Amino acid sequence: MGYVVVVGADNAGVDYKDRIKADLAADPRVDRVIDVGVGSADDQTFYPHVGVAGARKVADGEAQRAILVCGTGMGMAISANKVPGVRASTAHDSFSVERLVLSNNGQVLCLGARVIGVELARRLAAEFLEYTFDATSASAPKVDAICAYEGVG
C-alpha cells in the first residue's frame, strides 16, 4: 500500500507544487495525489485556506502526508499546525527533512518557492517519503508530549 499525498500551494508556490505533483504521480511509492489548489498563479486564495485544507486531509486520515508550498513555507506551516494532530514544518535541507519525520513524526513538509530552487524542492519532497517514524524510538515520547498539549494521543 503506497502513500496518499496532498499537495497544495498559494500563488507564490503553485509552479513548484505542480512540479512536485507530477513527480509524485510518477513515484511508485505514491498511490494517489490529492491537489487542494491553487490551480494557477492567478488564484489569489490566501495560503492559510490551502494549508488548513491540506492539513485536514492528513488529520482525517484521507492522506498520510502533505507537501505545501508558499513563498517561504512558513505561512503554510503555521497554518497547517492549527489543525489538531498535524505536525508541519518548513525544511529546506536534507537533514531537516529527515528529522521532521524521524524526530517529530511530521506528516506535512512545507517549502518556500522564494527561498530554494525548484530542483532542491523536488529532491526534498522525494526524500520526505523515504522516512517512516519509529514509534518505538527515543523520539516517540517527545512527540507524545507535543500531542498531549493539544489533547491528541
Ligand SMILES: O=C[C@H](O)[C@H](O)COP(=O)(O)O
Ligand atoms: O508565508 C507566506 C507566504 O510566503 C506567502 O506566499 C506570501 O505571503 P505575503 O504575500 O504575505 O508575503
